[in-house]
Structures are given as C-alpha cells and as structure tokens.
Amino acid sequence: MVVVSQKLFLEDCLDDTPQTRAMVDVFERDAAMLKKFSKAFSSSCQKVMNAQVAMISATQEMSYYLRLYGMQNFPLDPSISPSNSNQDLKSQPSEPETLASKLNLFANYVDEISTCFQVFVTQLNDAMIYPLNKLIDSDFDELNSLSKMYQLSSEEEEAVRQKYLRIPNRKEYDQQRVQAGEECYAFKKKFHHTAMNYFSSLNTLQYKRQYMFLEPMMSFIHSLKLFFKMGNETFSCDSSSKIDEFLNNTSSQVCEIKAQQSENMNKTNQLIDLIQQDDSLYYVEQSDSTKNSEPISKTILQKSGYLNLRSRFPFISRWDRSFYFIQNGFLMHQQKTDIAGSAFLELKSDLTVTPCEIDERLFTFQINSQFPKKVVYFQANSNRDRDEWITILENAIKDDNRAKLQSHMSHLKLNNNNPSLMSFFSGRPKGPNIRFELDELLNKSQNELNDKEDQGESFKVRFLGSMNVKSDKGNENINETIRQVMSARAEHNIFKLSEFDLIVNSKSVSLFKVPDSNDENGTSQLNNIDDLYCAKFKLDNIGFWSAHNENEHLFGFIVKDRNQTLKFSCHVFESDVGSKNICDAISKATQQAFKELVDSNRSEHLKLIKQREKEILLANINSLPDKIENGSVENSDIDDDRNELINAAQLAFSSPNPSFVVLDRELLENLSEQDNLTKQNDESVPTENQAHDEEKRSESEA
Template sequence: MQRVYGAQNEMCLATQQLSKQLLAYEKQNFALGKGDEEVISTLHYFSKVVDELNVLHTELAKQLADTMVLPIIQFREKDLTEVSTLKDLFGLASSEHDLSMAKYSRLPKKKENEKVKAEIVKEVAAARRKQHLSSFSTTVPSMRCSTESVAMMEPMLGFAHGQINFFKKGAEMFSQSMDGFLSSVADMVQSIQVELEVEAEKMRASQQELLSLDEAVYTPDFDVAAPQVNRNLIQKAGYLNLRNKTGLVSTTWERLYFFTQGGNLMCQPRGAVAGGLIQDLDNCSVMAVDCEDRRYCFQITTPNGKAGIILQAESRKENEEWICAINNISRQIYLTDNPEAVAIKLNQTALQAVTPITSFAKKQESPCPSQNVKSSEMENDKIVPKATVTIPEAEQLIAPGTPIQFDIVLPATEFLDQNRGGRRTNPFGETEDATFPEAEDSLLQQMFIVRFLGSMAVKTDNTTEVIYEAMRQVLAARAIHNIFRMTESHLMVTSQTLRLIDPQTQVTRANFELTSVTQFAAHQENKRLVGFVVRLPESTGGESLSTYVFESNSEGEKICYAINLGKEIIEVQKVRFILVLAEQLKRYLYTYLSKRKAMLTRQGGHIWDFLLSLLCARHF
C-alpha cells in the first residue's frame, strides 16, 4: 500500500502486487486472529477487484493518505506498539507475583513469625492486584488488535471508493452488485466495531466491579475458617508445588501448572507449548500427608502400593478439591455417560449420615459370595418357601452415637467401655513375632492391597445389612469431617486367619481368626468397598462385635470369595478331623476287645461275634 501511495506512476505494478498479497493473507499466522474464514473470503474477492483496477493508473494522493495509509499506520504504530508495551508490563507483574508466591510457599509450618507472615501475605495480595490490573489494561487494546479484519477492510474500502469517485470510468467499471458488496462489507465492519464497543464496555464494568471488592479476595487462603469445597469435580487445573528429591535427605519444590485430562495427571512447565503425562490416576489412591517444611500437601499412590508424587496446594480449599477430584477420577467415573451426575451421587451417598437409611445394598439377588455364614445350614432345605425379607432399621444394627475409629490402633469396641478389667485381646497392635509359620502350610494364601477406612462396634451379625450400614456411616463421617488420610496395608487371606501387614516393615498390624469372621460383604455400587464383622471374646466372659471397612485396589468380590473359600477349607478340615478321630477310636476298640476275647467267649460266643460284626460294619 505504501508503494501505491508513493508511486502513482507505478500504480499498475503496485495494484498487481497488492492483489497477490491479499491472496496470501490466509497463509499469515496472526497470533490474535480467530474466525478468519469470512475475512479471507472477503479479501479473495477484493483481490479480483484489485486486478480489475489494475488498468487504472492514477489516484489522488490526499484520498490515499486519508482513506488507505492512515488506518494502517494507526494499527501498526499505535495499537500494536501499545499491546507490546502492555505485554512487557504484564510480564513484569507476573514475575513479581511469582517471587511473592515463592516466599509465601516457603512459610514455615510451625512457630511462624506473624509479622513476617503478614508482610509476605500483603506482598502477595499487592502482586496479585497489580497483575490483575495489568491484565485488564491489556484487554481492550488486545481486542482492538484482534480485529485485524477492520484494519484490512477499511483501507480497501477507501481505495475502492477513491477509484469510483475520482475516475469517470468508475461508473462503467463497477456494477450494482459491486456496490452491494461494498455496502455489506461496510455494514460488517460497523457491526464488528459495535460489538467491540459493547465488549469493551462490559470489560470496563467488570473491572470496576472487581476494583470495588475487598482486597482480602487476593489473599491466599482467605476463607480458611470455612472454605466452600466442591467435592464433585471430575477435572481440575491449577498451580501446585512438586517435591523433587535432590539427595538422600534434601528436597526441592518446583511450582508447575497441573491439570487432569481423562484419567491422567498432566503437567505443563512454564514456556512449554503443551503438557506432559505425570501420573496415571486410574485405580490410584490419594491422601493428605504431613511434610516437615510445607503445608497443604497430598500424596498420590500407584495401584501397586508404591508411593508416588507429593504435591503442595496453595490453600486448604485447593488441597481438599484436588484430593476429591483425583479420588473421583481414580474410580473411572469419567468413562460413564454422565460423570458429573455419578460424582454428585457418590458424594451425596456419603453425606447421608444425619438421616439413616435402611441399607446401601438394594440388590439382594447378587451372586456374590458375600453371605450370612450362620445361616449356611439353611441351604440344604430346598422345600421351605422364601419368606418376605424384612430389612432391619439402622438403630437395630448399630447403636446411635457409636464412635468410629479411622486408624488401625485399637478395635472400635475398646471405646465403648473404659472400665473393663483384665487383659483384653487386641488384634490391632504389632505382634511380638511377626512371622506366622502356619501360613507356610496353609492351603490358601491370597494377598490384596487395601486401605483402612474405619471400624465401629455393631449390635448384631445376623445379616450383611450391618456391613452396608457401617460403610455408609464411615464414609459419611469421613466426608463430613474432611478426613482423607487412609492407612494402606496388605490383606493376607489364609485358611486360618486374616492378617493386615504393613507394606513397608512387613509387621503384622492385625490378625483375625477366620472362624471369628461371621459376616463379610462387598458394596453393591462401589465395587472396591469391602467389609467384615468380627466376633471377639472379652475378659468379662462376653463377646464383642466390630465391623471393619476397607477400600481395595481390586474388586471387593474377590476378597469375599477368598474369605468364603477359606471358611470352606475350615469346614472340610473339621469333617476330615472327625473321620480320622473315628477311625482311631475304632482301632482302639478293636484292640481292646481282642485282648478280652477269651473272657467274652467264655461268657457267650454270640457276644464276641456281635461286637466283631459291629466293628467291621462300614457305617460304624
């Protein structure tokens, strides 16, 4: 366009080159451009017009300066220069914010200096406010620059109208359809300008609204007393601090941008074009952890039980939302048709503690091995008609107000009576001898990775409904009290015992005789939840009932099947023991009677013959 203006004698050559430039516009990579299809098609049509105007070789310099050159100069030297300057200012504000956030992240966990903390918090708030203001300052110029269509079409309109007005042949060259096209382009440019003005006005109103807010909204963790946590998230994004080991005992923290994509946790370093995979979240576990030098930390554990990465969130709210989001993703509910509804349903199910319901399990016909062990003898009677199943009330299963134990330290019934005398059997405590020789000779040995959710005392073990009710109350209590920590163990199922083993030290945390397990069941909706009821003797002569709830990496039905198989092995061993004992008794009687054969013969030969035939009988 500068050549058209500066060299009227070269008008033909200049217009020809201009036509080529218009055709090549679609190959330009304009950073702020979006939705250019209509602009490109319009410029292609203008290219044809310029080819027709190539026969005209004169133009008034004044109109070229006013209608064609001036808008381009303003766009290039004013708008783009302003955006470049504001971009540099925004970069400086972002750098100051990063430095202040680094200071805030390094605040000590204990014995904080309140004065230093207040200064750093104030510095973070000021940096955020400055960054926020600079981002708004760049919005309006950026919006002006994003409309490169206006900067291109307005000069072309001036060029075309100049040719029509100042040449007598213009009326013959341009048809009525061309006039209509130019009018439509002018209307489009005007409509774009109106839309931009409306958007700019909305942005200015939003800016004024944000400026009127209290500066506390820029303070990190300003709602620490009662944060509004969204527990139904199936995707999450934001900045986290990643812990990296730099030596045997030394660690460093790096602030990176993390986001979830399907079942993957992605990380995008600053300046990178795209993110990379950090952790596969399917079937993994997440829990809050205590770090010596940082707050609001959580750890992601792989499905095989191996400790994964440790991340630090900015606030308590962010920490809990990240934990909830990763926990929801690990259940693979993002693969369902409506993952948001499934997440809401699971969390609402956990929050129904204040209004007890009859049961979690509504599918009584499930083929799962979860069963009532006491009623197994009823299976032999196939003639008795099925009576109507009555589901007991929650109060009949678990006493109201029963405390829940969230860590493997003591059995839940220990909290019911503090005045019990004598030495009590404690299944939760590290055993003095961590080895179990009988496990080597066991007919069954199966290992499962589980996480302890909670245990509580129950009133009955006559139905599996007590397990479902305990699951409901344990999950509800964890959700209400924001308890995310879970103790991970290896559950060893043998034909004699159930053992919980520490995966790190291989020390047995708990040991239950399989004969004391009276009920076991898996959750009907959440397949990874499993629980069992244990009957333990007390020093007072009575018995206590406790339900233990776990979350497994595998399906809970597999654990129930293993327990059921162990109980069947015990029953077979009992029958075998009775048969062996009867055979030994038979041999003893035969030997005893043989020694007294002479005496029995003197008393009567028929007595000896009768006893001998009795011992030789198959059914004896």
C-alpha cells in the first residue's frame, strides 16, 4: 500500500514562517504540474472515446450503404431483389443467391457490431471520462480559489498587524489600541481558518494522486472486457456456425467470380491482340490485294453506318455526320444523342441511286426523287462503303424486295448491330392511347377554318403524335410525351410522317398540309386553301410549350380542350430547324397578343372617360344662369362668348382626336372665369339715384 510521505502540518499554518511558505510553494508547483498532466491524460481518454463514436458512425453509414444497394435501380444488375432487404439476422437463408441479399446480411452483422460499440462508448463515458473531468473541473478549481483566498487573507492579516503596531503607547490611545487589537484578532482568525483549509486541500490532493489515474484505467479495462464478451456472445457457437457457413459460401462465390473474370480477361486480351494484328481496319481505303477479295452481295437488304449529309445554304454548303440505317422501306437517320431514329426518306420505286462528284469530296453518291423533284447528296467513308450503300439502297427500292424487307424486319431480333434503340423500350408496359394522325384529333368547323389569319412566322414541321396529359403545365409532361410517342413509333414500326407548315401569329398557331406532288405535271392535288388548312390552336388554349432536353429537333405544346373540363392534349412535332426557334416564336406571339389585349382595354377605358367628361362639361354649361341686363353691352358680349364655348366644346367632343380631352378642361376654366367676370360687372355698375345722392353729399361737405 502506498504511503504519503510528504504533507503540510496544520500546526504551522498560523506561524506562517518562511519554511512553511517554502513548503506551500512546493505543494503549489506540484499541484499545477498535476493539473496540466491531468488535462493531457483526459484529452487522450477523450480521443479514445471519440474514436469509438467515429466507429459507431462509420458502421452505421456502412450499414446504410449496404442496404441502399438493393434500392438502386442499376440497369445492368438484374439480381436486385427488394424482398431480401428486410431479412432478419437470425433468419438467414441457406443459399443467398443475389448480391443485394448478401449485402443486406452483411448490413445486419454490421448493425450488431455497431450496437456493441454503442454500449462500450456509454460505459467509457460514465466510468472513465465523467470522473476524470469532474476531478479537473471541481477539485483543481476549488484548490485555485483557496490559493487566492490564502494570499488575500495573509495580506490583510499583515496590514492589520502593522496598523496595530503603529498606535502610540500613550493613555489617550488606549481605546484605539483595544479596537485595533480586536480587529487584529478577527483577521488572524480568518487567516488561520483559510490556511488550514488550504493546507488540508493540498494534502488531500496528494492522496487523490494515488487513484485519480487508476480508476479511469480500471473502468476502461472493465468496459473493454465487457465489449469483448458481447462480441463473443454475438459470434457464439450457434450463430458462429451460421456466420462461418455464410462466409464460406461467400468466399467460394467470390473465388468463382474471380476465376471467371480471369478467364474472361485472357480471352479479351487474346481477342484484342487478334484484332490489332489486322492493320487494314485502320485504313480508310483497303489495299489492292484485299479490296476485291470479298464481292458485294446483291441480295443483302440491311446496312447501317455513318454518312455525311450535304445541306445547301445561300453561299456555302455544310456536311453533317449522322447515323443511317434501313428499316421497313425507309432510310432512317439518328444522331448520337437521339433516343430513337426518325424517318429520313421513303424508299419508293421512283428513286435512283448513283455515284456523283460534288464539292470536290470523295466517296459521294446521290439519291434522285422524281416526284417531287429532289436530290440528296451523301458522302460515305470509303469507296467500298459507297458501293455497298448504293447496292443496298437499289435492292431496297425494288418492289419485290420491299415485302422481303418488311418480313425480315418483323422477325428481326434486336442485337448490338441494330442501330435503333428499340431495345431501350422493350419490356416496358403499354403506354396510354397515342394518336399518330393529326386529322383524327380535331373536330373542326368550316367557319373556324375559314377565319382570316394574319401573316406570321412559318416553319416546316412533321407531326409525330399526340396523347392526353394530366395538366397543362410542366416540362416533364412534354418530355414524357415525346418519349412515349417515339417508343410507340419504334414498337409499331410507324415511320411515315405528315409534313405541315406551322404558322405562328398573335392569334393562333395554325397548321397547313404541305401538298404532295404525285401527278405527272408535279402540280398539287390540293388546290384549295381550305383543303390545305388542317388545324388551328388559339393562343389562349395553349398552356405550355417546350423543346426536348436532349434532341433539339423535337418539341411539343399542351392544348386545353374548352369543350371538356380538365382534358389536356400534348402534340409532338419534329422540325429541321432548331425547335428552340419555334418555341421562341410562340413566346413572342403570346407577348404580342397580351400587348394587343392591354392596348384594346386601355382604348375602351379612355373612351369611357372621354364620354363621362363630355357629360359633366355639358351639364355644367347648361346649369349656368342667364344674366343679361338691359342696355349692358358687356353682358351681351359675355353671352356670345358663352355660346361660342358651348359650340367649341361640342365640336371637341365630336372629334375622335383624344388630345381634345385637355381642351375640354380649358373650356371649363374659361367658362368659369367668364361667369366670375359677369358677377363682378353686375356689382360694379351704379344706378342713377345712387350717383345723384353722391353728388349732394359731396356739395354739403364742401
């Protein structure tokens, strides 16, 4: 047992000798060093507990992400099974097959470990951190306060003693000496009491030194032992066998997957080496020895690849690269970011495909259409690629091959070589009713179609489809409609598109059919404008319009049906120009319509104000009294002026010029001034009797 060898004697505290002061100074320095060490030791203990708290947080986050994997909609992981996410730890299946189920079981084990750490942290905080912090916060603070009181009491006792000793030794100072003696007694007693408490605290600290670090470490070891005991119970014999079985199965599965990965990597490396040995794949033109080794088949009906399309502008021409493929008698084109291909050209029997030379470019060919007259220029990647495209297009144009092509496409299995994105939509549930013809959407009255329209901006568009939506607002409604329409067209092989002229003005959005020249003279069969007029959507019925987020050529707008409550239809179109320009045109048209409506309401409001002012002015003029005196020339002139003002006011109100509204107010002011002048003149004209009386009064005064 440890014995404390050094301590302060309470008997010496009242004497306050230099030796006692020296011993107190030693004890104070020891207490200061002990306090500093205690704070450092407490900080290290706090770090241990913070590490366990961080472990709890980390294990909980790990468990969360292990369960979150099964909730993710990974498109390439069909093994996700939400039913396995709620499996209990003790009810582990014998053969977990999916990755999500295995991760859920690991999450359950991690939760058990996190629980053990939580209990461990609670015990550390109660048995190790709290007592140590209490010792530092209470005992050392109390010792510091006693030290200050000890110094203050010592100074006060010394000052009172010196005051007592300075009193003269005469009889008249006896009373003062008695009072000073009593004061000296009180301060000396106070100093003695404070010194004994201070010495006692310093001595007690020496005893606390012996166990203040032992108790926290004992608590730490006991908590750690209990933590290991809980872990042992968690992985007991009964549960350990299940855990071992689960870990062995998982380990064997991982080894099997790694073996398959290694085998696949070997095959992949061999295939890469084999492909890289053929240098001819990297040349645009093959060598003469291999160029004619494989003749082009005359019976092939399918081909896909990138081609450059020539677009003619007023001064320059541009070549745009797109992906083209043949499907159901149509030449389809698709951008890299498009979700599906769209029809570019119908392969009719009147088409001819021939090589050509244009813009000094290589590997070019052209497609000529007789009805209507049209020439399309393409650029292939090589001579053989151009010849293949020409041969395959000629095969697809032939009438006897069109039926074979449609039959082939109906039984064609989607694979990686298929250029369309129909696999993206396969396996999806059937969507809502989608309409692909614009004529069947509208019940038009002849009077509505014959309304005269103002000239507006015109755009070439192709109608893709329409379907009902839940609301007339929201960009997500238009994007979802575009996706549904493109999916339905790809699923049902509908590639024929109706082309329209879309005219936007401040009243409506109108659609006119583009005439199809099928006769020999190339004239349209639709000679009447009413036959070309297809649909009109008033701007107040169009609730929302937007372009597609990914494809700049697709856009749509939502129309409200006034005849039926809460029925909204979204119409989807495709344009050669950017759809953003069409949406901007509709926005400008709506702004112009709103401005015209505001101007119309303002003009009607001004007319009402003008009419009201006219009525008030005429009422005021007619209510003026007639003050005509006999023999008064001025009143006659005023009456003439009044009549002129009335005639001028009537003339002003009969004029359609709004600037006369200001003149009306001036007339009112002038008329009021004339009335005031009339009253003043009436009051200022003296009678004859009054003048005679004034003369007599002046004579008598003289």
